Amino acid sequence: MAQYTRASGFVGLITLQNPPVNALSAVVRQAIVDTVKIALSDPKVKSVVICGQNGNFCGGADIKEFGGEMTGPPLIPMIHAIEAANKPMVAAIEGNALGGGLELALGCHYRIAHSKARLGLPEVTLGLLPAAGGSQRLPRLIGVPDALDLITTGRIVTAAEALRLGIVDQVTEHNTVDAAVKFALSVAGQPLDARRISTFPCPRPPDSDALFEEAMRKVRGSARGAMAPVACVQAVRAAATLPYERGMEREKELMATLFTSGQARALQYVFFAQRAVGRWSMPSGAGWDTSKPRPVNKAAVIGLGTMGRGITVALAQTGLSVVAIETQEKQLMEAKQAVTSMLERGAKRRGAAPALDRISYSRNIQAVADVDLVIEAVFEDMALKLEVFRQLSAFCKPGTLLCTNTSALDVDELARGTPNPELVVGMHFFAPAHVMKLLEVVYGKRSSPQAVATAMQLGKKMGKASVAVGNCRGFVGNRMLRLYVEQAFFLLEEGATPELVDGALEEFGFPMGVFRMSDLSGLDVGWRTRKAAGQAQPGEASGQSARIRNGSRYSPIGDLVCEQGRFGQKTGRGWYQYDKPGSRVARSDPWLHSFLEQYRARHGLVARSIDRQEVLERCLYALVNEGFRILEDGIAAGPEDIDVIYVFGYGWPGHRGGPMFYASTVGLPKVLERLEHYHQAHPDVPDLQPCGLLRRLVASGSPPVHRWREVIKKLHSQL
Numbered sequence: 001m002a003q004y005t006r007a008s009g010f011v012g013l014i015t016l017q018n019p020p021v022n023a024l025s026a027v028v029r030q031a032i033v034d035t036v037k038i039a040l041s042d043p044k045v046k047s048v049v050i051c052g053q054n055g056n057f058c059g060g061a062d063i064k065e066f067g068g069e070m071t072g073p074p075l076i077p078m079i080h081a082i083e084a085a086n087k088p089m090v091a092a093i094e095g096n097a098l099g100g101g102l103e104l105a106l107g108c109h110y111r112i113a114h115s116k117a118r119l120g121l122p123e124v125t126l127g128l129l130p131a132a133g134g135s136q137r138l139p140r141l142i143g144v145p146d147a148l149d150l151i152t153t154g155r156i157v158t159a160a161e162a163l164r165l166g167i168v169d170q171v172t173e174h175n176t177v178d179a180a181v182k183f184a185l186s187v188a189g190q191p192l193d194a195r196r197i198s199t200f201p202c203p204r205p206p207d208s209d210a211l212f213e214e215a216m217r218k219v220r221g222s223a224r225g226a227m228a229p230v231a232c233v234q235a236v237r238a239a240a241t242l243p244y245e246r247g248m249e250r251e252k253e254l255m256a257t258l259f260t261s262g263q264a265r266a267l268q269y270v271f272f273a274q275r276a277v278g279r280w281s282m283p284s285g286a287g288w289d290t291s292k293p294r295p296v297n298k299a300a301v302i303g304l305g306t307m308g309r310g311i312t313v314a315l316a317q318t319g320l321s322v323v324a325i326e327t328q329e330k331q332l333m334e335a336k337q338a339v340t341s342m343l344e345r346g347a348k349r350r351g352a353a354p355a356l357d358r359i360s361y362s363r364n365i366q367a368v369a370d371v372d373l374v375i376e377a378v379f380e381d382m383a384l385k386l387e388v389f390r391q392l393s394a395f396c397k398p399g400t401l402l403c404t405n406t407s408a409l410d411v412d413e414l415a416r417g418t419p420n421p422e423l424v425v426g427m428h429f430f431a432p433a434h435v436m437k438l439l440e441v442v443y444g445k446r447s448s449p450q451a452v453a454t455a456m457q458l459g460k461k462m463g464k465a466s467v468a469v470g471n472c473r474g475f476v477g478n479r480m481l482r483l484y485v486e487q488a489f490f491l492l493e494e495g496a497t498p499e500l501v502d503g504a505l506e507e508f509g510f511p512m513g514v515f516r517m518s519d520l521s522g523l524d525v526g527w528r529t530r531k532a533a534g535q536a537q538p539g540e541a542s543g544q545s546a547r548i549r550n551g552s553r554y555s556p557i558g559d560l561v562c563e564q565g566r567f568g569q570k571t572g573r574g575w576y577q578y579d580k581p582g583s584r585v586a587r588s589d590p591w592l593h594s595f596l597e598q599y600r601a602r603h604g605l606v607a608r609s610i611d612r613q614e615v616l617e618r619c620l621y622a623l624v625n626e627g628f629r630i631l632e633d634g635i636a637a638g639p640e641d642i643d644v645i646y647v648f649g650y651g652w653p654g655h656r657g658g659p660m661f662y663a664s665t666v667g668l669p670k671v672l673e674r675l676e677h678y679h680q681a682h683p684d685v686p687d688l689q690p691c692g693l694l695r696r697l698v699a700s701g702s703p704p705v706h707r708w709r710e711v712i713k714k715l716h717s718q719l
């Protein structure tokens with residue numbers, strides 16, 4: 001819908017009305033076409049202002065329409081008609097002007113933005129490109145380098161930066177529509193040819209071929225197989241090398257290759273999955289719409305190691321007051337310095353003032369007396385955490401939420417150590433905590449829905465993709481990861497190399513394969529977990545028993561490599577070798593290859609040729625299978641929860657949609673058949689046995705992923 005009114009007697013005012021973001025649905029597009037016609041034929045009207053209802057200009061094309069047949073007037077001619085208008089068309093931009101919304105504004109002759117407005121062409125994040133003239137008009141307006149940056153990254157800019165770039169003509173602190181109407185009156189009757197961006201020559205940067213080759217090299221390097229960033233470079237290149245009409249044809253061609261691609265569907269699934277996880281629920285039935293969060297005005301962080309420092313920064317950047325507590329003087333001073341420089345760097349990037357004054361530091365745990373929520377981030381040791389929770393329960397005011405950043409310990413056991421277990425939840429951040437977008441909010445058996453609601457709301461405030469999950473060993477992310485790593489170890493036993501396994505996973509789209517990632521995070525981290533679980537046993541046992549734990553196959557390869565002091569980048573040796581400790585460039589290590597041959601010989605294992613397909617199937621299907629078990633156990637409410645966790649916390653390529661979405665694109669019957677095949681080949685690996693829920697979904701005709709929640713709900717209601 002779009003409403004037409006007159007403002008100040010001579011200005012036609014077109015207001016987009018499609019809450020919550022005024023997306024350009026078919027109905028809205030038709031209404032724009034109609035109201036623009038009315039305004040241009042209204043003799044009283046000298047100029048026209050286009051704005052959005054509810055302080056939001058326009059969130060772009062209606063993504064919900066992409067899955068179906070496109071109806072209604074197309075965007076491109078609609079915007080052309082606005083640009084060709086014989087009366088000044090002024091866009092009054094409040095809130096968001098994104099994608100087709102910014103393209104609509106670029107079709108106008110002038111753009112007035114509120115200082116809090118956000119502008120951008122994020123289509124690439126949806127597996128698309130700006131296909132309503134954005135890839136042709138933006139380079140003509142702001143130049144190729146800045147347009148390339150915005151279009152290939154999908155970066156959203158503030159009004160201040162948009163003014164500096166030349167995207168908008170004016171920024172106002174006051175009512176934007178009033179300012180736009182006043183401006184529209186001031187330009188009434190002025191010539192417009194010089195304001196029609198599509199007629200602008202596109203400034204050709206010196207040596208533009210080199211610039212585009214460099215841009216292409218860069219996006220291919222970071223895209224990890226994603227098609228859209230590459231198409232975005234090609235579209236902007238068309239703007240720099242072709243006349244506008246031919247550039248628009250090229251834009252259309254490129255968009256056609258993307259629009260129906262699996263990658264675009266996967267990224268749009270991730271977009272809606274991110275919104276779906278915000279509508280969280282617990283097995284009790286309580287959820288986002290029935291649980292009111294408690295207000296959090298002041299928070300505390302206990303333990304200022306790497307995680308504690310990142311969490312302190314993430315909290316302070318929300319505008320909250322934070323008490324940062326570390327009992328050791330030296331660590332406290334070091335942490336203060338680290339937090340200060342992280343805040344200053346972040347503020348510089350955002351062009352804002354660092355929130356240094358929001359943080360107070362203390363060595364005394366009693367400083368938590370007036371906070372609303374505490375996040376504990378001390379060393380991963382149950383006895384230590386229980387002691388901290390005991391003290392917190394003594395010093396915190398009634399009702400203070402006690403959150404733990406543990407990544408592996410039992411949240412219920414921690415809660416049992418306090419007088420109010422209903423106030424205890426896990427807030428599992430990912431390193432670096434002020435950068436990584438994922439937050440697992442872990443509810444225990446006694447956690448109150450209000451505690452979960454509060455943690456989820458705080459997560460959203462920190463800009464996190466927050467996912468509510470049940471308490472179990474490894475929660476969701478790490479629980480699935482164990483199966484993925486285990487298969488990688490087994491593949492080494494059977495003849496693969498770290499290079500082969502990592503090559504297959506990186507070709508799939510992961511930023512790093514399992515062994516390069518292990519070298520980065522430190523092999524000793526996993527070793528400590530395996531030792532704590534009683535799996536890793538010292539020394540080199542030989543024979544079958546060395547490779548069996550609790551009746552199942554176990555690979556001691558990782559333990560044996562650690563016993564050599566090879567912990568990865570930090571020791572300069574791990575699965576790969578590095579020039580020196582701390583360096584990041586991995587090189588194949590002949591020592592590791594001969595170690596693998598000797599290991600196989602000692603255990604009577606014969607290496608066989610393994611291809612990339614088998615690597616993918618074993619590592620990814622084992623992880624997916626555990627995902628189905630997690631859904632079966634009710635630890636995660638739906639596939640979207642698992643997929644958001646893996647895309648925003650474990651480097652799963654967004655253009656593959658996440659593990660559960662990926663399984664649905666491969667086809668559940670295929671995943672089931674392959675798991676049965678590998679379980680038959682490896683009967684000593686019970687985790688390869690297909691999960692009952694997977695069998696059930698296949699038996700019920702493999703419904704599309706967005707319908708799995710129903711099947712799961714029915715399954716749980718029958719239990």
Ligand SMILES: C[C@H](O)[C@H](C)C(=O)SCCNC(=O)CCNC(=O)[C@H](O)C(C)(C)COP(=O)([O-])OP(=O)([O-])OC[C@H]1O[C@@H](n2cnc3c(N)ncnc32)[C@H](O)[C@@H]1OP(=O)([O-])[O-]
Pocket residue numbers: 020021023059060061062063064075096098099100101103122123126128129130131132134272275276
């Ligand atoms: C031709 C052209 O070149 C191409 C092809 C395009 O234009 S492609 C499209 C390009 N546009 C985008 O990429 C912008 C996408 N949107 C956002 O980034 C954010 O939404 C937001 C604008 C910054 C607001 O954030 P928010 O945190 O305030 O609210 P929300 O929870 O996110 O959103 C509130 C509700 O609105 C829904 N929604 C948001 N944007 C939408 C859109 N463009 N289409 C359809 N629904 C949308 C969203 O699913 C949610 O629904 P529900 O969950 O309540 O049912």
